[in-house]
Amino acid sequence: MATYHLTTPLSEEDVRQLKAGDVVYLSGVLYTARDAAHKRLVDLIEKGEELPFDLEGSVIYFVGPTPPKPGDPIGSAGPTTSYRMDSYSPTMLKHGSRGMIGKGKRNQAVKDACKEYGGVYFGATGGAGALLGKRIKSAEVIAYPELGPEAIRRLEVEEFPVTVINDTHGGDLYQMGREQFEVKS
Amino acid sequence: MREVAFDDVVNAVKNMIKTTATNLPEDTLKALEDAYEYEKSEVAKEVIKQLLENAKIAREEERPLCQDTGLAVFFVNVGEDVKVVGGTLKDAINKGTELGYTEGYLRASTCNCFSRANLKDEIGYNLPAVIHFDLVEGDKIEIEYAAKGGGSENVSRAKVLPPAAGKPGIIEFVKEVISDAGGNPCPPITVGVGIGGTFEKACISSKHALFRDVGTTNPNPELNELEQEILEEVNKLGIGAMGMGGTKTALAVHIEANPCHIASLPVSVNVQCHSSRHMHITI
Numbered sequence: 304m305a306t307y308h309l310t311t312p313l314s315e316e317d318v319r320q321l322k323a324g325d326v327v328y329l330s331g332v333l334y335t336a337r338d339a340a341h342k343r344l345v346d347l348i349e350k351g352e353e354l355p356f357d358l359e360g361s362v363i364y365f366v367g368p369t370p371p372k373p374g375d376p377i378g379s380a381g382p383t384t385s386y387r388m389d390s391y392s393p394t395m396l397k398h399g400s401r402g403m404i405g406k407g408k409r410n411q412a413v414k415d416a417c418k419e420y421g422g423v424y425f426g427a428t429g430g431a432g433a434l435l436g437k438r439i440k441s442a443e444v445i446a447y448p449e450l451g452p453e454a455i456r457r458l459e460v461e462e463f464p465v466t467v468i469n470d471t472h473g474g475d476l477y478q479m480g481r482e483q484f485e486v487k488s
Numbered sequence: 489m490r491e492v493a494f495d496d497v498v499n500a501v502k503n504m505i506k507t508t509a510t511n512l513p514e515d516t517l518k519a520l521e522d523a524y525e526y527e528k529s530e531v532a533k534e535v536i537k538q539l540l541e542n543a544k545i546a547r548e549e550e551r552p553l554c555q556d557t558g559l560a561v562f563f564v565n566v567g568e569d570v571k572v573v574g575g576t577l578k579d580a581i582n583k584g585t586e587l588g589y590t591e592g593y594l595r596a597s598t599c600n601c602f603s604r605a606n607l608k609d610e611i612g613y614n615l616p617a618v619i620h621f622d623l624v625e626g627d628k629i630e631i632e633y634a635a636k637g638g639g640s641e642n643v644s645r646a647k648v649l650p651p652a653a654g655k656p657g658i659i660e661f662v663k664e665v666i667s668d669a670g671g672n673p674c675p676p677i678t679v680g681v682g683i684g685g686t687f688e689k690a691c692i693s694s695k696h697a698l699f700r701d702v703g704t705t706n707p708n709p710e711l712n713e714l715e716q717e718i719l720e721e722v723n724k725l726g727i728g729a730m731g732m733g734g735t736k737t738a739l740a741v742h743i744e745a746n747p748c749h750i751a752s753l754p755v756s757v758n759v760q761c762h763s764s765r766h767m768h769i770t771i
Contacts (some may be wrong), residue, residue, distance in 0.1 A: 304531075324531065339604070369555050369595045378593055379552040384639045384672050406730060407639070407672035428535050428730055429639065429674040430763040431542040433510075433551040451606050452555075452595055464538070466531070466732065476531075477671055480733015484529060485726030 308462070312360025313401040315421040321467045323474030327425065328462040333364040333404065335456040337383060340447055341391035344455075348398055355446035355455060362402035362425075363395065367452035368436065377442040377458070379432030382406040385424070389413050396422040404465055408477050417469050425465035426476070438463045490567075490627040492771055494574030497629070500769055501584025504633045505560060506592040508765040509552045512543040515701035516764040519739040522703075523676050523729075532734030536676070539729075539762060554763050557594035558635030560585045560617040563696055567626035577629070582617050589614040597638070620692060632699045634766040640677065643669035646691050646756035658683060658755050659718055665757040666722050666738070671731015674761035676739045678702055679722065682756040685746035690754035697742035698760040699768070706743065715741045729762075739764075 304324045309317055311331030321327065334356055336344065347354055365385055369378030385405030392403060393416035401422050406429040417424060427435060439458050446455040468476045512520075520543075524536045546553040562581055572580060589596065596608040598615060608614070624630075645665045649657045662681060682693030706712040719741045728734020739762070748754060 326534075367555060367595065369552050369557060370593045372551075372593050378595075379546075379555040379557075381555050383556070384642065386672070406674065408670055408731070426671075426730060426732070428538045428542075430554045430761055431538045432555040433546040433549070433553055434538060434542040436551060436555075437545065451608075452597075468732075476733070477731050480529065480531060480728060480731070481670075481726045482733075483726065484728060484733045484735055486724035488721075488724065 311362050313362060314360060315401070318401050318421055318423045319471050321423050321470050322472065323467050323470045323476040323479060325467040327465050327467060329362065329465060330461050330463070331459070333362050333458045333460055333463070335364045335366050335458060337365055337367055337453045338387045339450050339453045340455050341388050341395070343447060345391045345394050348394055356457065358395065359399040361400045362404065363400060364458065365403065365405035369432070377436055377439050380436040380439055381432035382427040382429055385409055392416065396420040409469060414469050414473065414475065418471055418473055421471055423467055423471065424469035426468040427465050435463070490570045491573045492570060492629060494572055494580050497572060497577065497580035497771065498584040498587065500771055501581050501631065501633070502588040502591065504631070504767045504769060505585060505588025505594070505635070508633070508635060508767050509557050509592050509594050510546045510550045512546070512553055512763065513701070513766060515703065517543060519702040520676070520762065523736045523739055527729070527734050527736045529728050529732070529734035531732045532729040532736065535729035535732060552592070552594055553765065554637065555595060556597065556637040556639065557589065558637045558765070559597060560614065561634050561636045561695065562617060562619045563632040563699060564619060564621050565624045565630040566621060567624055567628045569627035570629055578619060581619055581631070582612065582615055585617040586612045586615055629771045630768065631771070632766070632768040634699055637761055637763070640673035640759040640761040643673045644758045646687065646754065648687060649753040649755055651751070651753045653753060655714060657753070659721060661755050662718050662757050663721055663725070666727070666759070667725050669759065670727055673759045674763070675727055675731065676729055676736050676762050678760040678764055679718070679738050679741045680758040680760060681718070681741060681743045682758070683743060683745040683754070684748035685754060686749070687754050689746055690756040691758070693744035693746060694756035694758035697744045698758060698764070699766050700742050702764055703740040711743045711745060715743050
């Protein structure tokens with residue numbers, strides 16, 4: 304289990320070195336997207352149209368924050384459950400995205416896409432929205448404001464704490480961790 | 489007949505919502521501190537440490553503990569000798585909910601179940617609240633509140649078992665639900681189990697079981713024993729905090745049981761994430 308400090312956009316080399324269980328502190332830019340935004344992005348990719356941000360090396364954060372209090376860039380901002388993005392993530396990885404941040408298990412197609420295209424699925428601590436929100440230094444809605452909490456935001460983060468769940472070598476922390484601590488009766 | 493002003497109910501509800509969104513209740517905090525001591529996995533310990541730090545930041549800076557500030561769920565016991573004047577009790581609870589969620593900068597999470605469009609402009613900010621009323625003796629209004637997030641609700645399940653399944657069948661079903669859920673409901677969780685009654689009674693009981701202070705002893709010795717047995721079994725699953733592997737998957741199991749039909753054994757499992765935000769007041 305190693306600790307890394309990485310800055311986005313991530314290179315293929317950045318992500319290929321990571322192993323399930325590693326702790327990573329991310330700095331730079333994250334883009335937020337949940338189900339509704341993913342559907343629109345994948346539609347644009349399939350039509351060959353321009354996306355609202357550059358996918359190359361991007362890290363997508365699955366989050367729908369609370370509204371900011373006056374003077375704050377963002378409210379509480381912890382991860383949402385990731386399986387709802389499973390049908391979209393392989394397309395995103397195929398077109399250059401390198402990382403996803405969420406919580407909860409992914410399907411085999413996402414794990415396979417991580418290996419094939421060089422992408423990593425990071426877990427952030429669900430329910431630590433106040434703590435994670437403080438690592439976000441700026442937030443700007445760049446697409447789909449009509450989706451409210453689900454709009455795409457460009458976030459600038461500093462030392463945003465995440466753990467590698469699925470790496471590019473087929474490693475899966477959820478599976479490994481559970482096998483280690485399961486008591487078979 | 490005692491009279492209670494509409495606005496007094498509105499303000500009481502509003503304050504409960506704002507308070508619980510940023511202040512993790514003492515019972516939940518204590519359960520997480522105990523979980524930190526109990527946990528054997530270093531990775532899971534680190535997660536619980538973040539949760540405790542998160543609770544401190546939320547309290548001190550009045551930031552919501554989680555971005556999923558839930559749907560507002562209420563159990564309301566209305567005394568038969570009290571009435572609300574200036575409006576209905578139901579309207580007062582909904583108005584208090586809307587004000588609590590807007591003034592607290594909480595998230596509006598209700599949407600149309602088909603179009604998925606947010607209903608904040610059509611019905612009201614994070615409305616409607618989910619309210620379960622009951623009539624009781626006396627001249628008080630007792631309001632129990634919890635903010636219920638989506639992740640833990642999504643893994644909840646109900647099933648009507650054959651009576652012959654008995655306690656072993658109940659234990660197996662709860663284990664199956666929690667095992668399939670893995671890290672999705674944000675463990676360490678509280679497991680609400682409703683047993684008996686009819687199909688919907690079991691579901692409502694499993695929800696109400698989550699309103700009890702986390703880890704308090706069930707006054708019914710038979711249920712207390714079953715709670716401890718299920719807790720031990722669930723913690724053997726190895727899921728751990730946020731599913732990263734560990735010895736503390738559940739903080740507690742809470743059971744509510746009801747008489748049921750001779751032909752059925754309904755069981756419902758309602759899961760609560762580690763951020764058990766609940767409170768109750770009496771007006």
